[in-house]
Amino acid sequence: MIDEIRRVAEQYPVARSAILPALRIAQERHGGWLPPEAFEEVGEALDLTPAYCKAVASFYDMFHLEPVGRHLVELCTNVSCALVGAQQVLEAFEEELGVRPGETTEDGAVTLRTIECAGGCGWGTVVVVDHRYREPVRAEDVPGIVQELRDAD
Amino acid sequence: MSVPELVTVSVDGREVQVPKGTGLVETALAAGIEIPVFCYEPRLGPAIGACRMCLVEVEGMPPKPQAACTLTAQDGMVVKTALTSQLARNAQNATLEFILVNHPLDCPVCDKGGECPLQDLTFRFGPGRTRMTFPKRTFDKPIPISPTISLDRERCILCYRCTRFSESVAEDGELVAVNRGAQSMIATFEDEPYRGRFSGNVTELCPVGALLPTTYRFEARPWEIQTVPTVCGLCPVGCNVNVTTREGKVKRVLSRNHPDVDGGWICDKGRFAFGHLGARDRIVDPLRRQRRRGLQPAGWDEAVDEAERLLRAAQGRIVTALSGSETVEQAYGLAKLMRTGLGAHTAVLPEEISDAVDGFRLPLSAIAGAELIVVVGDDPVEERAPIVDLWLRAARRNGAEVVTTGVGGGAKACRQLAGEDDELGRRLRESDRPVLIWSGSGGAGGAHVAACAERLGFGSKPDSGVFYLPLTPNGRGVVEAWSAASDDEGPDPDPIGLLFVSGDEAASDPSVRSLAERADAVIATTMFQGSAVGWADLVLPGTSYLERDGTFVNLEGRLQRLRRAVVPPTPDELAWISQLAGRFGVEVSPYPSVVFGELSERIFGGLPYGEVGERAALRGREPTGELRAPAPAATPKGRGLRLVRYRPLFSGAAVERVPELAFQRPAAEVQLSPQDARRLRIKAGDEVDVRSNGTSRRLRARIDKGLVAGVARIADEHAEELQATVEVARA
Numbered sequence: 016m017i018d019e020i021r022r023v024a025e026q027y028p029v030a031r032s033a034i035l036p037a038l039r040i041a042q043e044r045h046g047g048w049l050p051p052e053a054f055e056e057v058g059e060a061l062d063l064t065p066a067y068c069k070a071v072a073s074f075y076d077m078f079h080l081e082p083v084g085r086h087l088v089e090l091c092t093n094v095s096c097a098l099v100g101a102q103q104v105l106e107a108f109e110e111e112l113g114v115r116p117g118e119t120t121e122d123g124a125v126t127l128r129t130i131e132c133a134g135g136c137g138w139g140t141v142v143v144v145d146h147r148y149r150e151p152v153r154a155e156d157v158p159g160i161v162q163e164l165r166d167a168d
Numbered sequence: 169m170s171v172p173e174l175v176t177v178s179v180d181g182r183e184v185q186v187p188k189g190t191g192l193v194e195t196a197l198a199a200g201i202e203i204p205v206f207c208y209e210p211r212l213g214p215a216i217g218a219c220r221m222c223l224v225e226v227e228g229m230p231p232k233p234q235a236a237c238t239l240t241a242q243d244g245m246v247v248k249t250a251l252t253s254q255l256a257r258n259a260q261n262a263t264l265e266f267i268l269v270n271h272p273l274d275c276p277v278c279d280k281g282g283e284c285p286l287q288d289l290t291f292r293f294g295p296g297r298t299r300m301t302f303p304k305r306t307f308d309k310p311i312p313i314s315p316t317i318s319l320d321r322e323r324c325i326l327c328y329r330c331t332r333f334s335e336s337v338a339e340d341g342e343l344v345a346v347n348r349g350a351q352s353m354i355a356t357f358e359d360e361p362y363r364g365r366f367s368g369n370v371t372e373l374c375p376v377g378a379l380l381p382t383t384y385r386f387e388a389r390p391w392e393i394q395t396v397p398t399v400c401g402l403c404p405v406g407c408n409v410n411v412t413t414r415e416g417k418v419k420r421v422l423s424r425n426h427p428d429v430d431g432g433w434i435c436d437k438g439r440f441a442f443g444h445l446g447a448r449d450r451i452v453d454p455l456r457r458q459r460r461r462g463l464q465p466a467g468w469d470e471a472v473d474e475a476e477r478l479l480r481a482a483q484g485r486i487v488t489a490l491s492g493s494e495t496v497e498q499a500y501g502l503a504k505l506m507r508t509g510l511g512a513h514t515a516v517l518p519e520e521i522s523d524a525v526d527g528f529r530l531p532l533s534a535i536a537g538a539e540l541i542v543v544v545g546d547d548p549v550e551e552r553a554p555i556v557d558l559w560l561r562a563a564r565r566n567g568a569e570v571v572t573t574g575v576g577g578g579a580k581a582c583r584q585l586a587g588e589d590d591e592l593g594r595r596l597r598e599s600d601r602p603v604l605i606w607s608g609s610g611g612a613g614g615a616h617v618a619a620c621a622e623r624l625g626f627g628s629k630p631d632s633g634v635f636y637l638p639l640t641p642n643g644r645g646v647v648e649a650w651s652a653a654s655d656d657e658g659p660d661p662d663p664i665g666l667l668f669v670s671g672d673e674a675a676s677d678p679s680v681r682s683l684a685e686r687a688d689a690v691i692a693t694t695m696f697q698g699s700a701v702g703w704a705d706l707v708l709p710g711t712s713y714l715e716r717d718g719t720f721v722n723l724e725g726r727l728q729r730l731r732r733a734v735v736p737p738t739p740d741e742l743a744w745i746s747q748l749a750g751r752f753g754v755e756v757s758p759y760p761s762v763v764f765g766e767l768s769e770r771i772f773g774g775l776p777y778g779e780v781g782e783r784a785a786l787r788g789r790e791p792t793g794e795l796r797a798p799a800p801a802a803t804p805k806g807r808g809l810r811l812v813r814y815r816p817l818f819s820g821a822a823v824e825r826v827p828e829l830a831f832q833r834p835a836a837e838v839q840l841s842p843q844d845a846r847r848l849r850i851k852a853g854d855e856v857d858v859r860s861n862g863t864s865r866r867l868r869a870r871i872d873k874g875l876v877a878g879v880a881r882i883a884d885e886h887a888e889e890l891q892a893t894v895e896v897a898r899a
Contacts, residue, residue, distance in 0.1 A: 065358075067341045069344070070345060073347045
């Protein structure tokens with residue numbers, strides 16, 4: 016992984032500028048989140064301190080500092096989506112999965128999160144399932160999506 | 169240098185002329201008007217406008233308050249501060265109200281209370297009453313972010329001074345802000361302590377009581393303390409410091425900005441090592457060896473009598489071992505006693521110091537403006553003279569190139585640099601602002617590096633400079649004082665009748681110890697039992713630099729004034745040197761001012777004691793005679809790696825006695841170059857065995873990109889008995 020990060024860093028004039036792609040690589044390698052050792056690895060690869068890497072990662076919403084489930088369901092609750100029923104979609108997910116936003120199901124299968132605008136305002140409600148957009152999603156589509164994830168597991 | 173263009177700015181109706189580009193905060197100050205700030209601190213790099221305390225109204229700019237700290241003076245600018253602008257007044261009022269939303273009302277139990285910028289500015293610029301009736305954000309507190317610093321996140325106003333210091337001054341990257349927006353907080357990585365040579369500076373930068381030294385916790389209130397301006401005596405930089413005392417005890421050490429020497433920063437050794445004054449094994453009474461009973465406390469009269477007896481019995485066959493941490497006056501007093509009184513001219517210093525570098529003298533701050541800097545020698549600069557490392561970092565940020573060379577053979581590297589066909593030497597020759605720094609063992613370094621500079625044509629370039637980083641804080645002053653006391657010379661005594669050991673550093677020097685084995689008797693002056701007990705016949709209690717009055721000469725050759733911050737628990741050295749000198753018909757005053765007066769004529773150009781100054785000036789360059797570098801010492805041959813020992817910053821008698829600094833002691837590791845590590849199949853963090861004939865040490869490997877191949881660098885205290893050539897292999 017350190018070599019992979021260094022290859023990415025070569026595309027930047029300064030290695031430190033590669034911190035975001037580096038953290039993303041590390042997050043993929045560590046099962047979707049960034050444990051403390053991930054910051055040590057990224058720091059070693061880019062010649063930065065782990066503290067600096069963590070400072071950057073903790074600023075951005077798409078880096079996870081706590082373990083996540085095998086699947087990630089992210090739901091936009093900003094204005095456009097809210098106007099077409101994001102709240103109902105969220106409640107449907109909560110009911111179906113038995114968790115609140117930010118939590119992971121007990122079996123470790125799915126993490127539910129609310130996010131800010133994902134840029135699909137014309138097709139709300141936007142739900143991002145494992146980094147792929149589903150749009151528009153209505154409350155009645157939710158059981159199907161959850162079943163799909165359980166089947167894939 | 170071109171004269172900067174002057175611009176006229178109106179601040180609250182007062183016209184003021186300043187150089188174009190001056191910050192608005194400074195511009196207002198030039199007009200006698202204060203713009204309040206929290207985050208603004210020019211020494212931390214470009215302003216960031218984080219705290220919004222400096223809001224002002226500027227005519228012609230958008231009709232909203234502007235952050236003055238991010239603006240610079242332009243011709244015809246019309247600025248209105250809170251004094252004359254309702255807009256600015258309201259904005260500052262609101263800013264403070266926001267800052268105080270989550271700030272706890274801790275002032276009665278906060279160490280910052282009474283000397284707190286937030287308290288002061290709230291009083292002067294803030295709302296008189298609070299509208300906050302809801303609960304404030306709470307955190308666990310205080311959190312120790314290191315054994316020396318505690319963090320109170322409730323009090324933090326997120327000005328980012330501390331993280332900017334860590335990122336852009338010390339460049340350690342250890343202290344950061346995590347999370348975002350209202351959730352932001354200052355943190356180190358996980359539970360790691362903030363480990364750095366300069367970490368303590370954040371406690372002085374913090375404008376609230378969020379980052380505080382643990383050693384000062386609940387120790388004193390600002391109205392109970394006294395401040396003594398003096399200089400630090402723990403390394404050859406001689407940082408200017410203010411010592412806070414309360415009821416005759418040192419409570420803390422703060423920086424006292426000398427822009428040419430330290431730029432207002434001090435290292436953690438200088439800041440936190442004062443705890444050694446109250447060490448448990450501090451010697452306060454003279455100790456005299458008595459048959460079968462070992463060292464026993466003795467009265468001062470008895471001790472001086474005994475010292476006189478031992479000195480007489482030696483019949484001039486005396487060797488004086490000096491530490492280089494004596495004041496100029498002590499060294500001179502001792503030299504007069506030994507040389508004029510007893511005809512004993514032999515002295516041992518930890519290193520030989522050459523005054524040849526004085527021909528290329530520059531203030532330390534000039535390093536920041538240099539173009540090309542070459543550091544020659546074995547020792548990491550930050551271990552020898554930490555503040556010099558900060559100047560080097562500043563130079564690098566200003567675009568200078570810093571090259572380290574000559575690890576394991578500085579003298580050879582100097583010859584090579586001065587040679588005709590050396591690439592780096594050629595560039596030094598061509599540069600207008602080149603700097604050479606010798607940082608390594610082998611005292612002749614000053615002569616080597618000065619001879620090199622001479623051959624590279626530094627003599628004709630006023631902005632070139634040469635620095636020699638001595639091992640001892642006042643080695644230069646001690647040598648000057650010793651040689652000023654007499655022109656006579658004498659043969660080295662053999663056998664040695666008496667070894668006189670001055671100071672804990674000399675007492676812990678192995679070469680001094682081996683002299684002691686050859687001496688009939690030993691008198692030692694040390695602060696601590698551990699340094700002298702077991703081998704001295706008479707021990708006279710020593711004092712610390714914080715307890716002395718006198719002068720020090722720092723590595724630049726700057727004469728600086730030491731002031732007594734607290735009274736020592738024992739008479740100081742000059743007192744009994746004076747008494748003892750009287751017994752041999754030599755007149756030495758017990759007062760440093762008188763001793764200095766006598767000495768100043770000879771070596772300091774007659775400068776009066778009172779004029780040494782609190783921000784001492786630097787003497788000009790002193791022409792040196794023809795410079796000849798001594799022959800370089802032979803480099804040991806043999807298979808394996810050359811062992812390079814260095815004395816770590818966090819070592820020595822004072823540091824060892826301060827438990828808060830234990831976490832800063834050097835790790836048991838060996839530094840290897842990347843090339844050697846690859847060849848030996850050693851990775852960073854591996855356990856390795858370092859062997860030389862007969863001895864072996866198990867250490868952890870660290871890969872240092874700045875190290876040349878063929879060298880293994882180990883801190884003195886971990887190298888122990890290892891020989892000059894070592895084999896390194898994975899354990």
